[in-house]
Amino acid sequence: MHRRDRPGEPRTAFQDAALPHLDAVMTVARNLTRNRQDAEDLLQETYLRAFEHFDQYRGGSMRAWLAAICVNVARSQGRRRARRPVEVLTDPFAVAPESPAGDVLADVTASLDRAVIRAALDALPEPQRLCILLMHVAGYTAAETAEALGCPRGTVLARVHRGRRRLAQVLAGSGVEHA
C-alpha cells in the first residue's frame, strides 16, 4: 500500500526523517551530474521517489537509503539522456552567488582546482568513484556506503584506498594543492 494513501500518516514523518540529510544527498547528486540545475533536479527526483516508496524503507540508515536511490536515479537518467537529443535549458532568473570583494582570485583558483579534482574523480572506475564520493565528499561512514551500494564494508575500504591513491597519483603533477 502506498504510504501517502494511508490515513493518519502525515508526510511530515517522511520530511522529518529525510530532510536532515539534504546536504549529504545534494553532495552526492552534485557529483553525479554536470551542473547545478541537473543536480537539483536529481535531488528533487530522489526525494520524490523516496517519498513514493517510503513504505519500503526498512529502517537502517536513512541517508544511505537516499544515496542508493540517488545513484539509481542518476544511472537511469544517464541512460535516458544518452538516448535523447540534447535539451536546451535556460535560467533567466538565476542569480550568481555573491562573492566578497577581493576574493575573486581565490574563488577562481578554487573553482579551477575543483574542476581539475572533479575531472580526476570522474575518471576513476565507477565503483571507486562512488565509494569515494559517498565516504569522503558526502561524509558517509564506510558502513553506510556499503549499505547504499549493496556491497561488503571491506570492499568499500579496498575501493576507497585504491581510488584515493589513484586520485593522488593523477593530481600529483597538476599543481592542485591539498593539505
Place this chain on the structure above:
Amino acid sequence: MPDHEPPLAAFLAGDLDPATARAVDEHLLSCDQCWLAVREDRAGLAIANSLREPADPQLADRIRLAVELASPAPAAPPPTSARWPHSATAAVTGVAALLLTLVTVLALIPRQAAPPTGDSAAMRQVVALARGLRPIASASARAAVALNRPRTLQTDAQSITVQTYAFHGDTALVATATTRPFTMPADAHMPTARAMPWTVTRGANTVYCPRADVLLAGPETTGWLAALAHALHLT
C-alpha cells in the same frame, strides 16, 4: 605490492586488531612501497575532502514543497451506512449548497465567460499551464522558490520561457518572452494610470503583467502576484 593492499586498507580504516596493526606499522618502517601507498592514500583523502560544500539553503524549501505537491490533500472519510443517519442533515445541506453554487455559477457565466478576445497564443498557453497549478498546503516558503527548471516553449512564432514558483504558500507560473513582448488583452485592467502593470482574469487565475516581457499567472489574492514579481526582481 598488491599483497599489501588489503591489510593497508583495513589498517588505514583502523579496522585491524592491535597486534596486526603494530605489525603493519613496523612493516611500513622498512617498506618504501607501502609507505608511499599510505602517503598517496592520505593525499587522496585530503583531495576528496576538498570537494565538500554546503547545499543551497533554499533547496530544503524546494524539496519540501515538491513533496507537498506530490502528496494529495487528505481525503474526507468515506460515508458508511452506520453514519448515514447522522450525516443526512449534512448531506441535505451539501446538496443545497451545491445547488446554490450552481445557480451562482450560471448567473455569473455571462460575465466570467467573457470571450478572451485579443489573447495572444502565448498568453493562452500561459493561462492553460497555470490551470494545472496547485496551492501549497503550508506556507513554508518565505522566499520565492523555483519548483522546476525553466522551459522554453514556442507558440505562434513567439518564444517564451516558463517556470513555476512557490511563494508564501501558493504557486504561480512566471513566463518571460524572449522574442517579442506580450500583447495586452482588450479587457485588461490597469490599476495605475500607466499601461504597466496590467491584470486580467482568466477562469480562476489572474494574469499579472509587470512589464512587457513578463507574465505571472496564478490565483490572485490582493497584491500576491505583484509581491512575487517584486521578489523575483521582475518589476
